[in-house]
Every structure is written in C-alpha cells, then in structure tokens.
Amino acid sequence: MAQASRIEWTEYSWNPCTGCSKISEGCKNCYAERMAKRLQKMGLERYENGFEVKTHDDLVDVPLNWRKPRLVFVNSMSDLFHEEISEEFILNVFKTMNSCPMHTFQILTKRSARLADISRRLKWTNNIWMGVTVEDKNNIFRVNDLRASDAKVKFISCEPLLGPLDGLSLDQVDWVIVGGESGPNARPMKKEWVFMIRDKCNKKGIPFFFKQWGGWDKKARGRSLEGKIWDQMPKLAHERQYSLEAI
Numbered sequence: 001m002a003q004a005s006r007i008e009w010t011e012y013s014w015n016p017c018t019g020c021s022k023i024s025e026g027c028k029n030c031y032a033e034r035m036a037k038r039l040q041k042m043g044l045e046r047y048e049n050g051f052e053v054k055t056h057d058d059l060v061d062v063p064l065n066w067r068k069p070r071l072v073f074v075n076s077m078s079d080l081f082h083e084e085i086s087e088e089f090i091l092n093v094f095k096t097m098n099s100c101p102m103h104t105f106q107i108l109t110k111r112s113a114r115l116a117d118i119s120r121r122l123k124w125t126n127n128i129w130m131g132v133t134v135e136d137k138n139n140i141f142r143v144n145d146l147r148a149s150d151a152k153v154k155f156i157s158c159e160p161l162l163g164p165l166d167g168l169s170l171d172q173v174d175w176v177i178v179g180g181e182s183g184p185n186a187r188p189m190k191k192e193w194v195f196m197i198r199d200k201c202n203k204k205g206i207p208f209f210f211k212q213w214g215g216w217d218k219k220a221r222g223r224s225l226e227g228k229i230w231d232q233m234p235k236l237a238h239e240r241q242y243s244l245e246a247i
C-alpha cells in the first residue's frame with residue numbers, strides 16, 4: 001500500500017512502520033503525530049494504538065508490485081531508525097529497496113547515531129537517498145553521522161527550520177531542503193536563515209529545495225523565495241540508470 005503524497009519533494013509515501021517518539025525540538029509539533037491520532041479516531045486498525053511505534057510486515061514487500069518508477073518517501077509516519085524498530089526489520093526494508101532499482105526511496109531520520117552505527121550492515125544501492133533532519137544548531141552533528149554512512153545520495157532537511165545554521169558544512173551533501181513549520185502553534189522562521197543556506201548551496205552547486213514559509217506568518221505563506229520557486233533535486237534513480245545505458 002502506498003499513498004500519493006502532498007509533500008512537495010516526493011510523490012508517494014510508503015509506511016512499513018508507523019509511530020514515533022519525540023527526540024528534539026523539531027518534534028514538538030509533529031504533523032505525523034497529529035495525523036496518527038486523527039486516524040485512530042477514524043478507527044483505522046494500523047493506528048489503533050495511536051502514535052506508538054509499530055511495524056507492518058505485510059507492507060514490506062509492497063514496492064515490488066509497482067511497475068512504473070516512483071519517488072517514494074519511506075516512513076512519512078515514523079522513523080526507520082527508531083530504537084524500537086529491530087535491525088532485522090530495517091534490513092528487510094532495505095532488501096525491498098535494493099530489489100526495486102527503478103524506484104527512488106527517500107529516508108529521513110533524526111536518529112543519526114543509529115544510522116551511522118548500522119550503515120555498514122546495510123546495502124546502499126543508488127536508488128536510496130538518505131537524509132537527516134537539522135532544525136537548529138544543536139542538531140548539526142547529525143550531518144557528521146550522515147557523512148559517516150555509506151549512502152550514495154545524502155541530503156539534509158532543515159524543516160522546521162528553527163534557528164540559524166551558521167556552522168553547517170555541506171561537504172558530501174547532495175541535496176538540501178528548507179521549510180518553515182506549519183500547523184497549530186507553528187514557530188517562526190527568519191528569512192536570513194533561509195538565505196544563508198540557499199547561498200551556501202549555490203556556492204557549492206548543491207540542489208536546493210525550498211518547501212514552504214510555513215503557517216506562522218499568513219503574509220509569508222507559499223513557496224516563493226525572492227520571487228522564485230526553488231525545487232532543485234538530485235537525479236532520480238531511473239534517470240541515472242537511463243543515462244548510463246545511453247553512454
């Protein structure tokens with residue numbers, strides 16, 4: 001089972017795991033937690049325990065049935081590297097992704113230490129993009145853990161961006177997403193924080209994706225940054241495969 005996604009930088013979401021727990025400031029107003037509680041009230045069996053961590057073995061093989069290439073956000077409703085998810089289950093999810101070279105899978109974690117710890121035991125095919133969330137300067141360390149991984153495509157999601165990232169290094173980073181917080185009690189994002197990251201990306205030739213200003217300022221809503229939509233991305237797995245075949 002996969003669902004079309006409303007997230008601007010992906011096409012579909014695939015959730016072999018659901019549920020999570022708060023680990024840093026970026027988790028405070030978690031959209032997935034709000035959605036899980038709503039689905040629980042609607043009586044959906046997979047969310048009968050709300051936002052408690054749960055693995056779904058019957059969903060692990062689902063991508064094997066997709067025929068056309070897809071851009072897929074893995075676990076939009078969880079964190080694949082959560083401490084309550086077994087390494088065996090993570091390995092099985094990776095086996096599925098390894099077996100689907102036509103699809104591009106985007107994984108995003110805040111638990112970068114575990115990513116770095118088990119990275120060598122995972123098979124990193126070209127179609128797996130690995131990202132970490134960096135919402136403020138206290139979590140820049142996650143990028144070092146990302147660099148320590150063997151992922152072929154590495155990206156950073158600065159969403160919700162809650163402060164300046166002056167010490168952020170983009171070495172070995174292939175893509176950067178920036179976005180303001182949305183939903184109830186959204187916290188503000190200053191324009192200069194966004195400009196600094198965008199300018200760093202431009203200087204290093206790294207694709208930059210501006211997702212949204214967020215819901216904290218009604219006047220600043222939307223995706224336009226100085227009159228331009230920034231939706232740059234790395235090449236998709238099937239595009240890279242086609243290019244290699246054409247040589």
